[in-house]
Amino acid sequence: MTICWGSQAHPNMRAKQWVIMAGLDPRQHPSGSSASKKPHLSKAGNRYLRIALYMPALSAACHDPNVKAFYRHLIGTRGSKELQAVCAVMRKLLLAIHAILRTNSPSTAAASSHPMKRPLNKSNL
Numbered sequence: 001m002t003i004c005w006g007s008q009a010h011p012n013m014r015a016k017q018w019v020i021m022a023g024l025d026p027r028q029h030p031s032g033s034s035a036s037k038k039p040h041l042s043k044a045g046n047r048y049l050r051i052a053l054y055m056p057a058l059s060a061a062c063h064d065p066n067v068k069a070f071y072r073h074l075i076g077t078r079g080s081k082e083l084q085a086v087c088a089v090m091r092k093l094l095l096a097i098h099a100i101l102r103t104n105s106p107s108t109a110a111a112s113s114h115p116m117k118r119p120l121n122k123s124n125l
Contacts, residue, residue, distance in 0.1 A: 015095050015098045015099070018094055018095075018098050019091055019094060019095070020042075020044075020045060021045045021046060021049075022045045022046055022049045022050060022053070022091075022094055023041060023042055023043045023044050023045030023046065023047065023049075023050055024041060024045070024050065024087060024090055024091045024094060025041070025042050026039040026040065026041065026042070027039055027040060027041065027042035027044075041087055049094075050090065053090040053093055053094060054086070054090065056093060057086050057087075057089040057090040057093055058086060060089060060093065061085070061086065061089050067089055067092070070088075070089065070092065071085050071086075071088075071089055074088055
């Protein structure tokens with residue numbers, strides 16, 4: 001389902017636009033006395049795409065060593081909740097899919113240049 005949605009998207013769309021269309025972008029809520037609330041997902045985009053990315057994100061967070069390191073970094077170092085970390089992994093997977101479709105290359109070639117595939121160290125943060 002994800003690949004079908006990606007192939008129907010406009011060919012000139014940037015990765016940021018894909019994230020917005022999927023509803024995985026952060027949204028601020030500045031209003032009156034609640035201006036200091038933390039941002040959360042806008043959920044304004046395609047809910048079926050978010051549903052399709054959820055289980056692969058959970059699987060990648062458990063089994064892929066690079067994604068697992070990113071997931072644990074978000075929970076441990078940054079203090080994110082588990083669901084927030086899963087949503088961040090969903091966003092990373094969507095960006096990887098965008099890179100694969102944009103370059104028309106196999107996933108290994110596109111993923112090697114993607115920042116998520118680089119080892120996590122303090123200079124990358």
